[in-house]
Amino acid sequence: MNFTLTEIPLNYYLALSAILFSIGIVGVLTRRNAIIVFICIEMMLNSVNLTLVAFSAFLGNPAGQILVFFVMAVAAAEAAVGLAIVISIFRNKMTVNIDEINIMKW
Amino acid sequence: MIAVAAVASAVLMVIQKNPIKSVLFMIVNFFCLAVIYLLLHAQFIAIIQILVYAGAIMVLFLFVIMLLNLGDESLLKEKVNFRKTIAYILSGVILLELIVGIILPPNLHPIRQSPDAFKIGTVEAIGATLFQNYLLPFEAVSILLLAAIVGVVVLAKKKFK
Numbered sequence: 001m002n003f004t005l006t007e008i009p010l011n012y013y014l015a016l017s018a019i020l021f022s023i024g025i026v027g028v029l030t031r032r033n034a035i036i037v038f039i040c041i042e043m044m045l046n047s048v049n050l051t052l053v054a055f056s057a058f059l060g061n062p063a064g065q066i067l068v069f070f071v072m073a074v075a076a077a078e079a080a081v082g083l084a085i086v087i088s089i090f091r092n093k094m095t096v097n098i099d100e101i102n103i104m105k106w
Numbered sequence: 107m108i109a110v111a112a113v114a115s116a117v118l119m120v121i122q123k124n125p126i127k128s129v130l131f132m133i134v135n136f137f138c139l140a141v142i143y144l145l146l147h148a149q150f151i152a153i154i155q156i157l158v159y160a161g162a163i164m165v166l167f168l169f170v171i172m173l174l175n176l177g178d179e180s181l182l183k184e185k186v187n188f189r190k191t192i193a194y195i196l197s198g199v200i201l202l203e204l205i206v207g208i209i210l211p212p213n214l215h216p217i218r219q220s221p222d223a224f225k226i227g228t229v230e231a232i233g234a235t236l237f238q239n240y241l242l243p244f245e246a247v248s249i250l251l252l253a254a255i256v257g258v259v260v261l262a263k264k265k266f267k
Contacts, residue, residue, distance in 0.1 A: 008145070011208050016112065016142075018204035020135075022197050023116045029193030035125055035171060039132050042163065043116060046139055049151075057146040062226040062235045068151050069236070072158050073247045077254035079163050083170045084261035090174050 013054035020047035034086050034096040038079065045075050112138035125171045129164055136160045148227040 020043060027040030049068045056064025090096055115134040136159045143152035225231055236244055 013142070013146070014208045015205060018201060018208065019113055020116055021204065022201035023113070025197040025200060026194065029197060030190050033125055035167060035174075036128055039128060039167060042159070043132065043135065046136070046159070049155075050139060050142065053143055053146050053148050053151055056226065057148065060226065062231060065148055065151050065226065065232055066235055066240050068148075069154065069232070070243060070247055072154060073251060076158060076163055077251055079166060080254055080258045081261070083166060084258040087170060087173070088261050088264065096174065 010054055010058045014051060017047040017050045017054070020044075020050070032097050032099055034089075034098050034101070035083075037098065038082050038086070042075060042079065045071060112142070126168065129167050129171065132167075133160050133164050136164070146227070147224050150227060150229045150232045 024040045024044035024047065027043070028037050031037055031040070049071055052064040052068050052071075056062065056068075086096060089101055093101065095101070112135055115131045115138065118131045136155060140152040140155040140160075143149075143155060226235075
């Protein structure tokens with residue numbers, strides 16, 4: 001059987017997305033560096049983007065790709081704001097260890 | 107093949123101690139995802155992925171890491187060790203649940219890509235959809251980005267006491 005690239009089943013894309021998402025969760029939960037946590041959140045957003053693009057291609061509906069566009073815009077804004085917060089926390093406490101950042105705790 | 111590269115770079119990213127190496131592996135991961143988008147006939151999304159993520163966001167991350175002059179992460183000491191075990195168990199459970207959810211309904215998904223997939227991925231088609239059906243969200247995103255710019259300038263400028 002001629003197995004061309006357009007015949008990769010949808011399940012494979014979804015499985016790859018699930019694996020990437022889980023790696024992102026591991027990163028968020030185990031790493032203590034605030035910047036690495038941000039990068040892992042970006043990767044989780046990316047895996048969801050992959051799901052959206054895969055469904056968009058398999059269903060022939062452009063809405064998924066439009067949503068990916070918006071997700072990227074929001075991710076850019078989120079990364080910029082998050083890094084600004086990291087910078088201002090670092091300026092005050094000289095650390096990016098999220099165990100030592102407890103100013104929101106009561 | 108590309109999927110294996112994507113997963114490998116993601117794993118390397120998470121286990122890497124040095125944040126700069128971690129970001130570089132993340133860029134590799136983004137390029138792999140861009141290639142996968144091309145396989146799905148989403149040219150516009152693939153280009154945007156490389157330009158925005160690998161180009162802009164990762165440069166931002168690298169810039170902040172170098173600005174803060176972060177070294178090895180081993181300086182950040184662990185407080186609780188059993189939390190790591192719980193984290194691994196939790197993410198393993200989530201992965202298992204996702205995989206089961208994908209595998210169990212075997213006939214739910216079409217095997218082939220839709221014949222329209224060639225058409226909807228082009229810049230022309232995306233632009234037409236964006237400006238006809240999704241004009242209001244597009245403008246809302248522009249306001250969101252403006253608010254983010256102002257907020258970042260305020261946050262990065264302010265001197266807390």
